[in-house]
Amino acid sequence: MSLLLRLLQPDSFEARASADDDFWYTHAPSGPTKTGLDIDETNVIQIATVWACVRVIAETIASLPRFVYERLEKGKKKAINHPLYNLIHLQPNPESSGMQFHETMLHHLLLWGNFYAEKQINQRNELIALWPWNPAQTSVERDRETSQLMYTLQLGNGKDPRKLPRERMFHIAGLSFNGVTGLSPIANERETFGLAMATQEFGSRFFGNFAKPGGVMEHPGQITDEVYKRLQASWQEGHAGLHNAHKLAILEEGMTFKPITMPLEDAQFLETRKFQQNQIAAIFRVPPHMIGDLERATWGNIEFQSLDFVVHCIRPWLVRIEQAWLLQLFKPEERRRFFAEHVVDGLLRGDFKSRMEGYAIGKNNGFMSSNDIRELENMNPIPEEQGGNTYLIPANMLPAERALNPEPEPQETMPEPEEQPQRRERMRSAFTRWFADATARIVRRESAAIGNQAKKFMGIYALEDFEAWLDSFYGDLPAFIGLQLEPVVSSYCDTADLNGQAGTFCAAFLEDFSGRHISESKNLILATAKQADRSVRFAAIENMVNEWTEGRAEHIAEREIDYMAALIQENMI
Numbered sequence: 001m002s003l004l005l006r007l008l009q010p011d012s013f014e015a016r017a018s019a020d021d022d023f024w025y026t027h028a029p030s031g032p033t034k035t036g037l038d039i040d041e042t043n044v045i046q047i048a049t050v051w052a053c054v055r056v057i058a059e060t061i062a063s064l065p066r067f068v069y070e071r072l073e074k075g076k077k078k079a080i081n082h083p084l085y086n087l088i089h090l091q092p093n094p095e096s097s098g099m100q101f102h103e104t105m106l107h108h109l110l111l112w113g114n115f116y117a118e119k120q121i122n123q124r125n126e127l128i129a130l131w132p133w134n135p136a137q138t139s140v141e142r143d144r145e146t147s148q149l150m151y152t153l154q155l156g157n158g159k160d161p162r163k164l165p166r167e168r169m170f171h172i173a174g175l176s177f178n179g180v181t182g183l184s185p186i187a188n189e190r191e192t193f194g195l196a197m198a199t200q201e202f203g204s205r206f207f208g209n210f211a212k213p214g215g216v217m218e219h220p221g222q223i224t225d226e227v228y229k230r231l232q233a234s235w236q237e238g239h240a241g242l243h244n245a246h247k248l249a250i251l252e253e254g255m256t257f258k259p260i261t262m263p264l265e266d267a268q269f270l271e272t273r274k275f276q277q278n279q280i281a282a283i284f285r286v287p288p289h290m291i292g293d294l295e296r297a298t299w300g301n302i303e304f305q306s307l308d309f310v311v312h313c314i315r316p317w318l319v320r321i322e323q324a325w326l327l328q329l330f331k332p333e334e335r336r337r338f339f340a341e342h343v344v345d346g347l348l349r350g351d352f353k354s355r356m357e358g359y360a361i362g363k364n365n366g367f368m369s370s371n372d373i374r375e376l377e378n379m380n381p382i383p384e385e386q387g388g389n390t391y392l393i394p395a396n397m398l399p400a401e402r403a404l405n406p407e408p409e410p411q412e413t414m415p416e417p418e419e420q421p422q423r424r425e426r427m428r429s430a431f432t433r434w435f436a437d438a439t440a441r442i443v444r445r446e447s448a449a450i451g452n453q454a455k456k457f458m459g460i461y462a463l464e465d466f467e468a469w470l471d472s473f474y475g476d477l478p479a480f481i482g483l484q485l486e487p488v489v490s491s492y493c494d495t496a497d498l499n500g501q502a503g504t505f506c507a508a509f510l511e512d513f514s515g516r517h518i519s520e521s522k523n524l525i526l527a528t529a530k531q532a533d534r535s536v537r538f539a540a541i542e543n544m545v546n547e548w549t550e551g552r553a554e555h556i557a558e559r560e561i562d563y564m565a566a567l568i569q570e571n572m573i
Contacts, residue, residue, distance in 0.1 A: 033194030
């Protein structure tokens with residue numbers, strides 16, 4: 001008898017449908033599958049392959065950075081002050097982190113085909129939290145009078161159901177027939193999952209009985225039912241299960257033991273499990289190597305399989321989620337200006353070299369600019385005056401007719417000396433960029449350290465302790481400032497005639513700048529803390545230092561280069 005027939009036999013499992021079971025009175029796809037096992041969204045996760053598929057998709061998407069952006073004329077920038085920024089990026093509700101919330105979202109979508117979350121609205125009609133609903137207890141109906149969708153949550157325990165209109169519900173649907181509710185992959189492929197669970201349970205029972213009888217015991221005569229039951233119980237107790245494997249057997253009453261070999265048909269067991277593993281992976285669109293099946297994975301194709309996972313498995317879910325954010329969380333008047341999306345760069349780093357080589361071909365052949373490439377890489381554009389939109393053409397390529405009839409070479413002319421003001425402006429522009437890059441590293445260190453410390457003080461309200469930490473932090477910062485700015489300031493001083501005093505001037509400027517910059521930063525922080533309400537002062541500090549990374553370095557660079565130029569001019573005079 002083949003393995004599949006044995007799995008489908010009623011005697012294979014205790015959980016088989018009897019005449020009194022509800023199986024006979026329920027509608028498909030309810031009740032047991034053809035294997036005799038009940039399969040639903042709550043117990044299907046016991047199948048190892050299902051657990052692996054759900055986990056890899058949910059963890060991958062939940063761990064991606066998520067940001068709210070504001071569209072610019074060219075490019076975009078993070079809208080850190082938008083009310084939805086923290087809700088999408090960090091914490092959708094007070095009880096869940098962004099990672100936990102989005103893991104739950106994908107768990108519901110992958111098994112039930114739907115994710116429901118109640119919108120919590122404050123008195124100003126602002127969305128302040130999302131609270132997930134159990135999809136197994138949620139139903140969607142269309143009101144007969146208004147034709148509007150209504151969502152109902154069955155609370156159980158004798159409590160009245162909770163009902164919400166469409167505008168109070170955040171709902172993401174998977175593959176759908178009606179365009180409203182998604183189809184459950186488990187309900188629609190329940191026979192596939194039932195067979196997988198059956199083979200898994202068969203294997204457990206197989207080894208629970210020490211794989212199968214290792215032989216047959218023969219008695220020379222006849223035995224009574226009582227002796228038969230005693231011998232069976234004794235053998236089962238002493239030799240069944242892996243913990244009793246290879247124990248010494250003592251026979252009685254002239255009985256003999258004849259060992260038998262495992263029939264070849266039991267090799268189908270492993271083949272069936274492997275087939276079910278691949279079939280379930282195909283349902284979830286997960287490459288086999290990502291759930292531990294490396295049979296056909298090689299170093300040459302595993303990278304492309306990972307890219308296939310991003311493009312064909314992860315990307316459709318990201319689009320569903322991002323469109324749901326836009327249409328259900330943002331107000332209609334905001335949608336043309338603001339949007340939210342995931343950053344998937346980290347998933348594509350494995351093929352970074354190939355992307356860079358492709359961009360190099362495009363740029364070197366003149367059909368891509370630096371800003372075209374930066375847009376594809378989710379980066380802000382380079383200003384046009386700095387060549388961001390310039391298309392380069394190889395100098396060694398020209399039309400064939402020009403090669404046959406070359407133009408006469410123009411006579412050499414001596415280049416006119418560049419006017420001094422133009423030269424000074426070019427130098428100023430270059431050093432301003434370099435100064436801004438160095439200052440940006442300083443500002444990022446301030447923003448990260450102070451923002452993290454402000455989070456730790458939230459709910460403590462101890463401003464004096466925070467000021468003490470601030471003094472300690474800024475006491476160590478001058479050394480870092482000097483390390484970042486000394487090369488730029490020193491190079492700038494070398495362009496001027498300072499009568500051998502460039503080193504002295506450079507050191508004095510760095511010391512002066514450090515003092516002014518630290519004083520400015522501390523004053524901004526403490527002023528923000530004192531102006532804000534006591535309960536939110538540290539949140540206000542965190543928001544302010546986060547904003548420093550958006551333009552503060554450029555402003556400082558413009559101011560300090562002009563100030564340094566004036567000091568040098570005064571020294572030269």
